[in-house]
Structures are given as C-alpha cells and as structure tokens.
Amino acid sequence: MPRAFSGGFEQLVLLAILRLGDEAYGTTIREEIESRTGRAVTVGALYTTLERLERKGYIRGQLGDPTPQRGGRAKRYYRMVRAGSLELERAHQAQASMWDGLVPRRAEPARRRSRLEPEEA
C-alpha cells in the first residue's frame, strides 16, 4: 500500500525550507510561513514538525556556530534532502490531480433557516 502523504503543516515547513535555502532555521522558517500564509506558528509546534520530518529522512539539521545575537546561542540550520523533494513532488501531484477540473472559489456560508420561516412551496 502506498505511503500516506505528509500533513498540511509538514508540507508548509518543507516548502519554507526549500524557499529559504541556506538560511533555513527555526525563526526564518516560522516567519516565512507566517508572512506567506497569515497563520500564527508556535515554536513548539514547529520543532515538533521539524523533528518528525528529520526522523522521516526528509530534512537534515545541523548546528551552526554561536553568534553574539540571540543571547549568544547557536542556530540549527535545516536543509532538504532528496527524499524530502520527492515527497513534496508526490504531494503536489496528488493535490493537482484532485483539483483537476474544479474551480477554487470561496465557499458561501449556508443560510440558516429560521424555525419560524415558512417552508417554500
């Protein structure tokens, strides 16, 4: 049976790493996702996802040198490996095939019928 696809947030993190290239570490990944999607990201959720992606073998993390900023603490840089690129491509193809023939549009909220409203004939 084929493997399940990565979740939505995992894909966002993979795409952010891909976009950032050599500058992908916790803060830049979080800011990239927040600025592009408008979605608030917590550090805890981000590192849980990064750890899972690393365990799946999609990304690889490496500790950088300490810098005077950030309270003198080092950054952990992430880069995507081949398995990650393949996974992203697979997820993208699956989504594209599901969207094929559909026109994305904003769903209109269903009008709630009042209990007193008469039924239409």
Place this chain on the structure above:
Amino acid sequence: MSAPPRLAAWIACHSLAPHEREYVLGDLHEGFDGQAETHGARAAARWYTAQVCRSSFPNMARRARTAWRSPLHRDHDPLQTSPPRRPGDRMFVSVLHDVRFGIRLLARQPARSLLLILTLALGIGVNAALFTLVNTVLLRPLPYPDPDRVVRIWDRDESRGLLYFSVSIPHYFAWRDSTRSFSAIGAYREDGFTLARADGPAAINGVRMTASLFAVLGVAPALGRPFAADEDRAGGPLAVVVTHEFWRRELQANPAIVGQAVSIDGQSHTIVGVMPASFRFPQQDRVELLVPQRLARGVEDDGSHFLRVLARIRPDTAFAAARDDLTRAAAQYRAAGSSHDRGWSVVTWPLHVAMVGEVRDTLIRLQGACLLVLLIAAVNVANLLVVRAAGRSREIAVRAALGASTMRLVRQLLTESLVIAVIGGSPASRSRGRCSAWRRPGCRSRSRASPISPWIARSSCGASRSRS
C-alpha cells in the same frame, strides 16, 4: 535591550530536552528581540509568554518521546547513535516510568481506583466551584478605580421600617452641598427607553444619571465626552452616552458616531460619548443608555424618594469620618427642614458591601461547609491509600533490597499520588461553567473574564496531592 520574562524563560528551558535548548531558546530570544524592536518591550514580553505557554506541551511531549525511545543506558551506547542521556533526562525518564506504573496500579484495581478518584473529584470540584464564586463575588475589587472609596447612600426611616430607602431630591442636594468629605456625589435611577429604529421601535434599558456620577465611578467614555454642565440642567440640550454593547449592536460600531442624533422616547438626542467595553453600571444589569437626570431644586417635594445615590470619599478622608459628616449634614437639614423630614435619617455603606451584603454571610458559611467536605474526602482518600500501601509492603521491600534509595521510593509513591490527584482534580475545572452563571449584579465581566482562577485549581490539586 530588555530581556525575556524570567518565569517564561525558565519554563521554556525546563520543558525542552537539554540538547534542544541551545537553538530553540535562541529562536525564542531572536523572536523576542524582533518583537521588541517593532512593537515595544511589553508586546515582546506578551509574545514570548504566549509562545512559551503554547509550546510547553509540545516541547514536553517531544522530550518524553525522545527520552522514551532511547535505550536505558544510552550513556554507555558504544555507537552513540543519538544524543547522550544527561542527568536531567534520566530523572525525566524515571518519573515517566513512575507515572506509567501509577496508571497501571490504578487500572489493576478499578473499583478501588474509581472510589479514590470520585472521592477526590467530589471534594475538589465542589470546593473549587464555590471558591470561584466567593472569589468573584467577595474577594475581587469592583471594576472602578479606588473602589473602596465609592459608597452608596440611602434614606432611612426606622419608625416606618424603611431601613434602606431611595433618596429624595432635596436630601440629595442637601448632602451634596453641606458635606465636605466627598469629592463627588451623584444620583441615578433606572429607566426604560424607546429607541426609534428603521424596523420599528425597540425597548432599551438604561439609567438617568447626574453628570457627577462619572466622577464618582471614576470612568469616562472611550469615545467622546461625559455630559456637559448645560446638558445636566433642565432645559439644556438633550444628550446621551451609550454603552459599548449598544454602540456595536445598534450603531454598527461607527467610530464617527459622536455628535450624531438618535431618537429616544420620540425626542432627538445627541450622542456625546461611547463607554469602554469594560464598563459595567453598578447594581444594574443590561444598562445600555445613559441619559442625564435633570434635577431641579424645589420642584419635587420631600415625599418622593426615587434616587439612588453614590458618592466618592476624598482620598484624605476615612469612611467613618465621611459617615459622621453625612449624619451631621442630615441632622442639620432635618432641624431646618419641613414636616416631611421628620423621622428620616441617612445611612451609608461602601458600595461593595452594599452589593454583597445579603449573600456575604451565606457564602462564607457555605464555603466553610465545603472545606469540611474536602477535609472528609481527604481523610477517606488517605485511609484508602493506607490500605493500598499495606498491601504493597512486600513490593517496596523488594525494591529496597534491589538497591532503591529511600528518596527514590518516596518519589515513586509521590508520583503515584500525583497521578491520582491530577485525575481526581481534573473534573474541578469543569465546574467553572456552572459557577460563571452566578455573578455579581452589574459586574458580568468579572465572572466572565476569569471563571476559575488558575491558582485556585492549582491550590486545590496541591491540597489533594499533599494529603495523598
């Protein structure tokens, strides 16, 4: 450059696995600095605290997973395939083992465990629910600046059994003019208004109040201004101040609404102000319109008592001195007054006493009874745990013989008790919905904002842990 809040930084540090601390804390620090630069130090502290609060659970879950997955003696792992286990991790894993063992013990004897948990849940739940109510109604200050200085004043006629009676207009003017202990005295009365809307008239609750009542309560409109002096006098322009709720619902939260007219009781009133969202009128629920109460001297006679009077005591005056001043002013007025004043005196109490006076004693007695229930529950739980411990003497002896130190054994038993306390205490948080329905009149926001204080839940759970 400001530093992140210390408590939040401490929590962040200890929720993370040691090998993650370097870069995750660095990221949090960098985010804090960025927020401080763009939004200021206070916003940065809020951002940092929110991040830590929302990240602590995922951090601890990640730490537990990593520690759980690694072999027991990672320090001696010759291949060093994962980060070496440090003393903090070792402790974390052993606590996790104890938690797992505690849950297994509970599952092994379901009937006894259920009894333990139900007893604790009942004791803690009732206590937490009632204390939330007591805290909201009795302990928290009213939502006005210096609330202890605000007093309520009544007329009293003991011969007719009228102990706390509304005030007449001449009495209000007499007290306002001949006392020196109050920085402001104001009066109001509740009233219903008819608002002309596009889809027909609507009944709206409100009050008619003197302009001085804003100063008494220490509140001011968030938009616009309070009533001007001429709006407070008979014959002056018609004005209205609306509450935030009314502004949002009826005026579509229009920020330029001040100065526009609205038809109330068939007359056009100018909207001069919008109160802040946090404002609640004392002792009145669902007040949405504040309209000037235009009082005129000598129009109504002494027999008409319909005003509710509030006053703010000067900062340099004690309550007893203010009460004596008021009593003196009332006696002086009575001596020179008309036949209507025979028998009338004055009585005053701080506003918070006036609001909770009738229920205060009942609540305190009820809280005492609930504490006794908690005590009985605690004794029962302690007895059940003693019985359980007696049956485990052999297991503990084996553990000690295998080399477990006293500290280790004590920690294990405490962790097991903690598991019971957490399971038994968790229903307490459910009680908040029930008690938030009870609230002090006119102060809805207080109970809604914090139905159950975190420290109440914490102290209740702490109590259950210490006794088990």
